[in-house]
Amino acid sequence: MGIQIGEKAPDFKAEAYYRGKVQEIQLSHYQGRWVVLLFYPADFTFV
């Protein structure tokens, strides 16, 4: 299902590479701040 403007962003928890190590990130931990969530097809690409 596509997402709509004005809807609550679905929460997720996932592994991330951050500050030199692999750690778990949860979207809802960022509540209270603006979040820019960017998806891209793959690492090592440049378009």
Place this chain on the structure above:
Amino acid sequence: MAAVAVKYPAFQELGAEVLTVSIDSATTHKEWHEKELSRMVEGGALYPMISDPEGKIGHLFGVYDSKTGLDLRSHFLIDPQGIIQAVEVLAAPVGRNVAEILRQLRALQHHQATGEFMPCGWEPGKPTLAKEGEVPSMSGKVWEIWKPRNAF
């Protein structure tokens, strides 16, 4: 994504956090970061590079492409209440415009702070349109304050 890394300080100045997501493993993110990103951009990516190996996050946000098994190039601006305020999805051959993402963020923040509306091509310093509640009085009068040249 290197362009996002370059502009990360601008996002921070706006009080925004950046999260990037692809189907790559966290280990691949680490390799890419070490071998390329940190060579292109001083310090590399200073934000979390999230791993979405099965496309679950992409699926949640409607940007997982099951034909290719990849997340589509896209961005979501999520406000401090967790509400989605902007969405852009692009076909793979086209890169994003980071300056435009920053512009959208500034416009959304300006709206939340003032209630004003930001017309086509608005950048900080350009004219805005009336606050909510004053909109009926704007009817037929927009031409007096907004000119097409303001869009560019």
